[in-house]
Amino acid sequence: MIRRLPEAVANRIAAGEVVERPASVVKELVENAIDAGASRIEVALEAGGKGLVLVIDDGCGMAPDDLPLAVERHATSKLADDQLVRITTLGFRGEALPSIASVSRLRLVSRTAAMAEAWALEVAGGEPGRPAPAAGPRGTRVEVRDLFFKVPARLKFLRSDRSEAEAAEEVVRRLALARPELAFALQVDGRPVWRAEPGGGGPFADALLHRLGTVMGREFVANAVEIDAEREGILLRGFVGLPTFSRKDARQQHLFVNRRPVQDRLLKQALRAAYSDLLFHDRQPVAALFLELPPELVDVNVHPAKAEVRFRDPGLVRGLVVGALKRALAEHGHRSATSTGTATLGTFRPGTSAVPAGRAGRSGLAETGPAFTPAAAQAALVVAAPSARAAPEPEPAASRFPLGAARAQLHRTYILAETEDAVILVDQHAAHERIVYERLKAELRAGAVRRQILLIPEVVELDPAEQRRITARAGELARLGLVVEPFGAGAVLVREVPAILGEIAVDRLLKDIAGDLVELDQALGLEEALEAVLASVACHGSVRAGRRLHVEEMNALLRQMEATPYSGQCNHGRPTYIELKREDIERLFGRRG
Incomplete structure (x- = not known):
């Protein structure tokens, strides 16, 4: 037998879709405030939002007759007609307030500019009272107390007060990023926190950069690349971090569609694809990207919490994001994150250990290095100097190049260069790896990578799975300059290799490529997948650490870096060089305050 559910039960079921935790309440109420035209939004939490969620705005407010409608299901002020193809507001379903009210004690206080006084409405567990006059400024004040008191079983699934408060704070931060022209404030347990x-x-770019400094930190602003692109009426704006300014997780990826924060799979894949040959597999780019397009070209009603969207032309959107990011990053590819130099200086702070904290010596106990002092630094340089291979005095103009003139090679691994106002330390293998990789990519895009025939074809032993992967991609590998064919059980015959590589360990190269073919992201297109394999090829053809370089070779490598896209980072996203300004070095030696 089918029966109609009571209104209160239906509202609580709807609440399960909209109100998962206090952060969900914050999201719905702040979005309502934004849609109401607020210029300032204040949020306060108690007990992680379980005790109280308070949102105050200075928006347009509501008339007394609108208050009862605001807590009825399927009532909204955000749709001018019954069409759902041109959604221009953050919320529109008319379910948030009644869903919240069904599982809490809700109090609304609102006033329009034309009203002489505010009016209030209270709802307890879905049962509304009558509107009554109240004191209050223009705008709306929403108090949500005792969340889930009507469904106590839901409380058991919530986390600690601190975790719930942090989740709510993240919601406020994302919405603050979406609207850099508005003011936001957050208070937790009576204490202002943000x-x-x-x-x-x-x-918009200036306002956004200012807000990014508040939300994501000044360090991101110092390492950000501006994005401003348009294709067929779709606009992409925002900022992304340099590849060397990456993170272990994707929490610092903020994506917006028509100013709506989203966690969209297509956009995340496009962001990752743009960095596909700039970051190692376990690193994530940092970004704040705004996609703006006509409302009829995007469906925002495909997820209960409106966290995902569906584009009418996903290929166009993906192409715009990938292309715009790749072009912008290429223009700034010579830059390395400022955080690398800062981190380097941090290891030389007075009184700090020369050994990372927690690193155990042979005795099994943590070793403590000598405290750093200017005198100790001078002594260290005197000891290190004989191990460096000194270079003859270069022409004065050489130091005016962006990466300066080579002065020495340290430990047969690092090039020490000098500019007019800084010292630069280059990882010779990482730098040459990027140079080789970009040349291989250019050859691939021109048609195919130039190959050289091995005088004696080389047999490489592989396990059966590796052999199957290699031979199945033989045609694609040939485009990369690597000609292979099956050779009995568990082996392949290598006849040709990329000409740029010179003498290499072919067996190691084939094993690395076999591993790449397993790990490649299936979301990558064919060309992107080929470029991912090229990264391993480039690594095998680069100048290795431990190789002694002449001064001319070191300076040639510096000049090649200056002319190569993305030379500020290797193929895995690590920095290829670190820059220390003269004033920073002077501070280390006590010459500058």
Whole structure:
């Protein structure tokens, strides 16, 4: 027998879709405030939001007759007609407030500009009272107390107060990023914890950069690359981090569609594809990207929490994101993150250990290095100097190159260069790896990588699975300059290799490529997949650590880096060089305060 559910039960079921935790309440209420035209939004939490979620805005407010409708299901002010193809607001379903009210004690206080006084409405567990006059400024104040008191079983699935508060704070931060022209404030248990003021009335990029400094930190701003691109009426704006300014997880990826924060799979894959040959597999790019397109070209009603969207032309969107990011990163590819130099200086701070904390010596106990002092630094340089291979005095103009003039090779691995105002330390293998990789990519795009025939074909032993993967991709590998064919059980015959590599260990190269073929992201297109394999090829053809270089070779490598895209990082996203400014070095030696 089928029966109609009571209204209260239906509302609680709907609440399960919309209200998962206090952060969900914060999201819905702040979005309502934004849609109401607020210029300032204040959020307060108690007990992680389980005790109280308070959102105050200075938006347009509601009339007394609208208050009862606001807590009814399927009532909304955000749809001018019954069409769902041109959604221009953050919320529109008319389910958030009644769903929240069904599982909490809700109090609304609101006032429009035309009203002489505010009006209030209270709802307890889905049972509304009558609107009554109240004191309050223009705008709306929403108090949500005792969340889930009607469904106590839901409380058992919530985390600690601190975890719930952090989740709510993340929601506020994302919405603050979406609207850099608005002011936001967050208070937790009576203590102000976060505030963001507007960045002024200038261009969107300036306001966004100001807000990014507040939300993501000044370090991101110093290492950000601006994105501004358009294709067929779709606009992409924002900032992304340099490849060397990457993270272990994707929490610092903020994506917006028509100012709506989303966790969209297509956009995340496009972001990852743009960095596919710039980051190692376990690193994630940092980004704040805004996609703006006509509302009819995107469906925002495909997820209960509106976290995902569906594009009418996903290929166009993906191509715009990947292309725009690749072009911007190529223009700034010579830059290395400022954090690398900062981290280097941090290892030389007075009184710090020369050995990383927690590193055990042979005795099994943590070793403590000598404290750093200017005198100790001078002594260290005197000891290190004989191990460096000194270079003759270069022409004065050489130091005016961006990467300067080579002065020495340290430990047959690092090139020490000098510019007019800095010292630069280059990892010779990482730098040459990027140079070789970009040349291979250029050859691949021109048609195919140039090959050289091995005088004696080389047999490489592989396990059966590796052999199958290699032979199945033989045609694609040939485009990369690697000609292979099956050779009995568990082996392949290598007849040709990329000409740029010179003498290499062919067996090691084939085993690395076999591993790459397993790990390649299936979301990558054919060309991107080939470039991912090229990264391993380039690694095998690069100048190795431990190889002694002449001064001319070192300077030639520096000049090649200056002319090569993405030379600020190797194929795995690690920095190829570290720059220390003269004033920073002077501070280490006590010459500058």
